[in-house]
Amino acid sequence: NADPNADLRALVRTIPDHPKPGILFRDITTLLLDPAGFAATIDRMADTVAGPFDLIAGIEARGFVFAAALAHRLNAGVLLIRKRNKLPGAVIGVNYALEYGEDRVEMHADACAPGARVLLVDDLIATGGTAIAGAELIRRAGGVVAQAAFVIDLPDLGGADRLRAAGVEPVTLMAFE
Ligand code: PRP
């Protein structure tokens, strides 16, 4: 019953009290700095998902790193889901609730062909608000959100369950309580 990803888990750094007191922040920058660790992360994500995919959608900012490497590995394109007012062309957007206030993700309205099979990717799923908003965007653009992949799940925050209830199956490499 050994954790097959214990080696990668050990490369994630935990920073207490960031961004606020009481939060244990799971920091993937240390995983990215490790060549073998980053390569194994992409290999294992690629082996876990059920392709084929036309596009890998990465969520700004840390999601971009994993999405780009996975797209290269899976012979798919990269779709950028960005925070508000970053994209130059005509966009569609979805607002979502944060603990305090609201955020918004956007994508180019023409980025996704109707019926395209899209894998949604981010570094981490917490409440699931960001991923659910990203999935909603892709669907509005006519794409099919075939699956979602995350390096880290924070199961206590319920995001993976919420995403599944929204019709998208999440796969994750590791969980932190
Ligand atoms: C973090 C993380 C996910 C999101 C997860 O991003 O990378 O995108 O929060 O939280 P949720 O499941 O509760 O929505 P952050 O907003 O810190 O953006 P960044 O990658 O640009 O730093």
Ligand code: HPA
């Ligand atoms: N790490 C990185 N991003 C996050 C976290 C975390 O622990 N919680 C919510 N977003």
